[in-house]
Amino acid sequence: MGYVAVSGGSEAIEASIRLLDYYRSGTDKDLDIETVAEKLSLLVDRVMGEAGLYSKTYAALALKQCEGCIEEAVFLLRAYRSTLTRNYYSNVLDSNNMRVVRRISSAFKDIEGGQILGATYDYTHRLINFEIGSEDAGALRMNVLEELNSQRPEEIAPCPRVSDELKKEGLIETVLPDKAEPFDITENLLEYPADRSARLQTLSRADTGFLSGLAYSSLRGFGGAHPTVGELRTGYVEVNVPYLFDEAQEIYLGEVLITEVEIFSEADDEDKLKLAVGYGAVFGRNENKAIAAAILDRELETGGPYPSQNEEFVLTHGDSLEMSGFLSHLKLPHYVTFQSKLDAVRKTRGGKA
Amino acid sequence: MNKNYNFAFIDEGSKREIRRTILKAVAIPGYQVPFGSRELPIGRGWGTGGIQITLSLIGPDDVLKVIDQGSDESVNAVNIKKFVGLCTDVRTTVKTSEATIIQTRHRIPETPLRNDQILVLQVPIPEPLRIVEASEEKTKKMHAEKDYAPMWLLLYESLIKYGKITLGTEYPLMVEGRYIMNPSPIPKFDNPKLNDSECLYLFGAGREKKIYAIPPHTLAESLAFEDVPFEKESFKGKRCRLCGSEDTYLDEMFDSSTGEKMYQCSDTSYCQEVRGCI
Structure with a gap:
């Protein structure tokens, strides 16, 4: 068959998710959560802020889960928030x-x-410090x-x-x-x-x-x-x-x-x-x-x-x-809506001709 | 079912809040009721409004059908079904007649719906007036004052310029002569199904935080002029290459080897039912 109708979505999704594991695995070295939380603090801060959830550990975990993508990490934390019952509102921070x-x-x-x-x-010179490549963390x-x-x-x-x-x-x-x-x-x-x-x-x-x-x-x-x-x-x-x-x-x-x-x-x-x-x-x-x-x-x-x-x-x-x-939803199929758009354009052209 | 999460994912207090919003929406057909939309593990813009409605309504005895662009097998439909399955264990089906709740994106099934079924539509932009006014503050006032002149003008100008009303999907309707509403990006082909229906239609916009409804037997008329009637997409002279139906919404496809154009039902389960496959 020369055309491809999008079906068999389940297998495609499963395979795509397995492929993500390939990308995430990267190398045989592990990235532990504490390292992300404590050594990439500014990234973790940004993710916590945009998610509205203050937890360095979960932010680090989320970052590890999504290859360090800020939007994805924020997404994971936000979705997690939805499952938590809100028991208290804090007093105004002083x-x-x-x-x-x-x-x-x-x-x-x-x-x-x-x-x-x-x-x-602010007052550092932004020169790549090549020694960090081989520094002794301890x-x-x-x-x-x-x-x-x-x-x-x-x-x-x-x-x-x-x-x-x-x-x-x-x-x-x-x-x-x-x-x-x-x-x-x-x-x-x-x-x-x-x-x-x-x-x-x-x-x-x-x-x-x-x-x-x-x-x-x-x-x-x-x-x-x-x-x-x-x-x-x-x-x-x-x-x-x-x-x-x-x-x-x-x-x-x-x-x-x-x-x-x-x-x-x-x-x-x-x-x-x-x-x-x-x-x-x-x-x-x-x-x-x-x-x-x-x-x-x-x-x-x-x-x-x-x-x-x-x-x-x-x-x-x-x-x-x-x-x-909303941006990413544009990647979803729009066959029906596009068909309707085509119909409208064709009819309009027909009317003009 | 994943025991780490509540039944149907969202906590019970939030589900109750969403159900109250739905009741208000049913009481004021076509009116967009604001609600505290929750974040879900699915992309905001990928049907989270519909999913929140489904999750807040679903019980262990429900039977769920999810379609995307008419298809049960489309990647997004599969993904949503998988998510609801993960946190509820409810039975799913592809048969329209078997489902108690049907969640859909961009289509209304060809099989007529009954009064014991709820159709949940996913909505990207709930505001029908957005195409004429960008500001939410202003469109809210326009609805309150029933100031729909800019909308009518848009349709009129389209007629004058092109000889046709060029709107495709998201073709606006007037509900009970009061509110203009956006039917979500369903084709015009599906608009008449909203009028005086047997089933309850619920519309959820997660990112825009609005829920609205068309209850059964509600007057929902596609906007048109007295002398220029509403016109659906037409597939005159075309038929589904699989089941032969001539009265369904068709997807157009190309055979790249022969360059031939073909048509096929967009509602895949209806097509299968006609052919006796399910």
Whole structure:
């Protein structure tokens, strides 16, 4: 037979999945989960953030299962979330009391609590280090631990925010804490105009590349923000859930590593005398994403004609799972729909002739 | 059945929430009810809205049929059946008449459905007005105000420009004279089956987080003008090369060795039934 009707799908799928094992097996060396979780931290952070599930081990496992594909790993973790019963909502995280590991401001040289450079690739020369190809992992680990242990840890006091000072001066609007129940984007359809809580959650889970590109477009001129990074802080914050039998108490669950960014920008055209703030928070050390989220928070607050200022455009199109799902569905057969399209085109041509 | 997961995968609280959404959809035919769509282990855009409906409705005694483009054997149909099987153990069938729940993508079976059957359609873009308005905020208002002028204008302009309405699949319908709805990418050929039907039609859009319904015996009319009636795809003078049917939706195929064009039923199980194979 000269044509191929798509049938016998079961065997084809089984064989395709076995072939994936061939690709995944790669070499006879194993990649253990701890190695992925601890040596590819930034990749793991990105996957946890876009999945909205904080578990280094599961993120590493997911990455191993899908040959390191970010979208697939996010997909695995998201699907896993759907099977878990949600027992608690945590109390609002208090990032004022963050155990800071890095904190910088591009707005002021001296900030209360001090700048802490922490770990960053920003000032490295991006030269491939060929020695890493044959390094002794054990020795490397021992060296860094030795250096760490020889130092006395400094007491870290909770730092005030850079924006607090500007608020005191009246340069930034002081807003009262919003006690309203936050919108939950994981259990509701996001409707527009969206609450700010919904916006910030959506940005926080969004695809890193999507946010970076949009924020970049805004910086280049397709937008209004001229942002300064008021503060970028990375560190550990406590997660607590309310104690059911006593409202005043809470139960400590553990801590998560997050990066928070506040950018400062002009308030708006009418009010050049004030500064406005954009905020972004993400899991792990995904700094550019946090900056991009903060820029977009500001752009969406202002609104305007550019893509980065269009709430529906920004918030609807950045979910990794949704974009990769819809794009990949184009690979499914579309015989019926295409036949209908053909019919419409042929009829139209017939009508013209 | 994989015992690590709940029956039908999704946790019971979420399933109940989806069933409540379905009830609301049935109560307001053609209206898109928002819901907290859950992530599934299947691609978002690959039928997750339909699957969530199926999973929230299915019980141990149900008999499931899944088709994709009319075919039970298509890779995606097989994949979905495999997934539901993995977490429920329900019986599956290819015979339309045997199924209690039929999940489908892009087709409605040729065999007429009964009042004890539910057809679940997978929907990529639930919003019928999306082709005239990109913003969800605006289309929501248009539905609320029954402002369907841009839609009618689109059809009219198509007529003026090309002498025909050039929409193919996803041809919009007016439900009970109130809401314009998107029947999902089924061909126009299948649109009339939605009107005054015996069975319940449920539409699920997972990525877009909407569920809507056409209950039995609901008026669902394909949009048309008084002097320009609605027109289906036509296969005049053509017949299925296997079963000889002349009244079914046909897939077109080429024999690459002879260059000959051939036609075959898109509903493969109907074709097999006509031939007495199943």
